[in-house]
Amino acid sequence: ETGVTQTPRHLVMGMTNKKSLKCEQHLGHNAMYWYKQSAKKPLELMFVYNFKEQTENNSVPSRFSPECPNSSHLFLHLHTLQPEDSALYLCASSQEVTTNEKLFFGSGTQLSVL
Amino acid sequence: AQSVTQLDSQVPVFEEAPVELRCNYSSSVSVYLFWYVQYPNQGLQLLLKYLSGSTLVKGINGFEAEFNKSQTSFHLRKPSVHISDTAEYFCAVSPSTGTASKLTFGTGTRLQVTL
Numbered sequence: 460e461t462g463v464t465q466t467p468r469h470l471v472m473g474m475t476n477k478k479s480l481k482c483e484q485h486l487g488h489n490a491m492y493w494y495k496q497s498a499k500k501p502l503e504l505m506f507v508y509n510f511k512e513q514t515e516n517n518s519v520p521s522r523f524s525p526e527c528p529n530s531s532h533l534f535l536h537l538h539t540l541q542p543e544d545s546a547l548y549l550c551a552s553s554q555e556v557t558t559n560e561k562l563f564f565g566s567g568t569q570l571s572v573l
Numbered sequence: 574a575q576s577v578t579q580l581d582s583q584v585p586v587f588e589e590a591p592v593e594l595r596c597n598y599s600s601s602v603s604v605y606l607f608w609y610v611q612y613p614n615q616g617l618q619l620l621l622k623y624l625s626g627s628t629l630v631k632g633i634n635g636f637e638a639e640f641n642k643s644q645t646s647f648h649l650r651k652p653s654v655h656i657s658d659t660a661e662y663f664c665a666v667s668p669s670t671g672t673a674s675k676l677t678f679g680t681g682t683r684l685q686v687t688l
Contacts, residue, residue, distance in 0.1 A: 461616060490673065501577070502617075502663070502678040515674040549616055558667035558675055559605050559624050564616030 462486040465550050465565035472540065473573050480535040480568045482550030488563070490556045491533040493525060496547040496567070508533060509556045540572045575600035577666050577679035585685045588656055594649040594682045596638075596664030606647040607665040608638055611681075617663060623647065624669075634658070659686045 463484045472478050484491065493505040507515035508527040522544075524536040533550055547567045553560040578597045586592045598604065605624050609617040621632025628640040638649045647664060661683050667676040 461618065463616065465616075492673070499582070499680060501680050504674055504676070507672070507674050514672070517674070551616070553673060556672045556674070558669065558671050558673055559622070560673055561619045561622070562609075562617070562673070562676075564609075564618070566614065566616045 461563045461565065463550060463552055463563050463565035465548075465568050467568060468566065469569045469571075471571045471573065472537070474540060474542070476540075477536070477538040479537065480548055480550075480570075482533040482535075482565055484531055484533075484550075484552040484563070486552060486554075486563060488552040488554050489530055490553045490560075491527060491530070492551040492553075492562070493533065493535055494549040494551060494564075496549055502549070505535075507556060514556065537570075540570075542572050545570055545572045575602075575604065575666055575668065575675075575677050577664050577677055579664055579679035579682050581682050582680070583683045583685065585687065586654055588686055588688055589653050591652050592650065592654050592658075592684065594662050594664075594684065596647045596649065596679060598645050598647065598664070598666045600645075600666060600668065603669045604666050605669055606638075606640060607667075607676075608632065608636070608647070608649050609663045609665060609678075610634075611661040611663065613660070620649070620662070654684070654686050656686050656688070658684060660684060 526534040608620040664679040
């Protein structure tokens with residue numbers, strides 16, 4: 460148990476659906492992240508939030524919309540996704556956003572887009 | 574810009590044998606180096622990290638890694654593996670200044686331990 464909880468664990472959605480991924484951390488961290496993990500590819504950073512404010516958007520398509528209502532919760536709203544968006548989506552948190560910080564990851568949401 | 578290369582996508586090894594997982598990086602600035610492990614159906618966990626000081630870094634579960642600046646490598650080693658070490662291992666690098674958004678991961682090495 461890393462202290463970072465993601466729901467749901469699995470999600471299957473059609474290209475016209477709207478769904479949301481949820482992440483919650485109980486570690487008192489100030490920074491939260493969304494990563495995309497595809498087979499045989501490096502983890503791709505999508506978004507970074509620091510003290511609820513978005514500080515990084517790594518050229519992510521607008522069909523992915525993040526929301527961070529407070530430092531403990533992070534959402535990823537999904538709409539009109541493409542099959543190539545199928546992947547494992549990982550949430551992570553850290554105390555600060557400096558590069559020497561240890562990241563704590565959730566178990567991820569395995570997303571399949573049909 | 575920086576990059577990480579994990580040449581071995583899969584490493585099969587017998588239980589109690591030693592193992593080395595290779596990681597090479599490139600960067601034009603000084604770096605921090607990390608190894609993360611991902612067990613089946615779980616997120617990534619930090620195994621160890623090199624920030625400065627001794628080039629030999631010891632981590633959890635008996636793993637260690639050595640930073641070699643001249644060869645730009647950060648190979649992970651364990652003298653005797655266990656079945657429970659079966660997992661995906663990711664090497665990562667970041668510049669020593671800046672934010673966590675500069676953390677770059679390799680493609681991972683799957684360690685498969687068998688009896």
